Amino acid sequence: MKISDMELLPVTDGTVWNDGGGAFGLVPKTTWEKVLPCDAFNRIPMALRGLIIRTPQATILVETGMGDKITPEMAALNNVRLERPDGWLVDSLSSHDVSPDDVDIVLLTHLHSDHSGGSTRMIDGQWVPTFPRAQYWVQAREWEDAHQLNERTRGTYFDINYDPLGQAGQLRLVSGDTVVTDGVRLVSAPGHTRGMQIVVMESGEQTAVFLGDVAFFHWQIERLAWVSAYDIDPITNIETKRFWQKWLSDRQALIFFQHDPFVIAGKLITQNNRYKIEPVLRA
Numbered sequence: 697m698k699i700s701d702m703e704l705l706p707v708t709d710g711t712v713w714n715d716g717g718g719a720f721g722l723v724p725k726t727t728w729e730k731v732l733p734c735d736a737f738n739r740i741p742m743a744l745r746g747l748i749i750r751t752p753q754a755t756i757l758v759e760t761g762m763g764d765k766i767t768p769e770m771a772a773l774n775n776v777r778l779e780r781p782d783g784w785l786v787d788s789l790s791s792h793d794v795s796p797d798d799v800d801i802v803l804l805t806h807l808h809s810d811h812s813g814g815s816t817r818m819i820d821g822q823w824v825p826t827f828p829r830a831q832y833w834v835q836a837r838e839w840e841d842a843h844q845l846n847e848r849t850r851g852t853y854f855d856i857n858y859d860p861l862g863q864a865g866q867l868r869l870v871s872g873d874t875v876v877t878d879g880v881r882l883v884s885a886p887g888h889t890r891g892m893q894i895v896v897m898e899s900g901e902q903t904a905v906f907l908g909d910v911a912f913f914h915w916q917i918e919r920l921a922w923v924s925a926y927d928i929d930p931i932t933n934i935e936t937k938r939f940w941q942k943w944l945s946d947r948q949a950l951i952f953f954q955h956d957p958f959v960i961a962g963k964l965i966t967q968n969n970r971y972k973i974e975p976v977l978r979a
């Protein structure tokens with residue numbers, strides 16, 4: 697996919713099957729299972745998608761997926777199943793002829809384990825950055841929260857996913873809206889976490905946005921009330937979504953969905969006075 701001189705390549709770290717109540721929050725199962733049926737263990741498929749942005753200046757990777765840190769015990773405890781028929785993130789990168797060495801910049805929307813897990817890997821008994829040349833960009837607020845855990849947040853923040861980045865001098869903490877390179881910027885989008893950021897890409901007349909966990913699935917940007925139980929501050933996320941709903945629709949931006957099992961990218965249109973996603977790229 698291209699927007700002007702920017703190439704956008706969706707990549708995948710597989711699919712994680714998670715309890716459906718997490719992603720759909722207060723929405724009754726009798727409602728959500730009509731759009732996304734679950735398996736016998738109440739689990740729904742959540743894609744672990746990232747994005748390569750190739751600009752004339754840099755090769756940028758957005759998100760690093762789950763990585764290899766989930767033990768069978770953790771998977772059983774959390775009712776999680778990881779499915780990787782085509783390998784993990786690095787295999788997906790290589791299918792686009794991108795090697796870990798080619799990546800100049802990694803953008804992490806936040807540090808939850810399904811977004812930052814592939815940032816480091818074990819080599820010779822040590823956790824090291826998976827992308828040896830890259831600078832990893834994270835919101836300072838997110839970094840702080842990832843190191844001040846409480847009973848609610850400690851199940852998804854793991855130091856091994858990001859502390860080695862700091863130790864290797866590959867961490868770049870940013871505060872608020874930040875320009876990454878020509879046409880690529882980070883924008884604060886609090887709610888899911890306080891330090892959540894999304895990626896806005898603008899080239900020529902075209903706009904694309906990587907929404908991260910502002911909306912896991914396309915239904916969640918169509919409907920403001922559909923927020924996940926994982927959101928630290930769901931009311932703030934609803935306000936974040938209200939802003940972006942209009943912004944995305946006004947610009948007919950291409951929206952990339954990280955966890956949607958059906959829609960990789962789509963546009964937000966209005967139909968009978970309601971917002972609706974028109975898929976552009978299906979899974």
Ligand SMILES: [Zn+2]
Nearest residue numbers: 808810811909
């Ligand atoms: Zn997520």
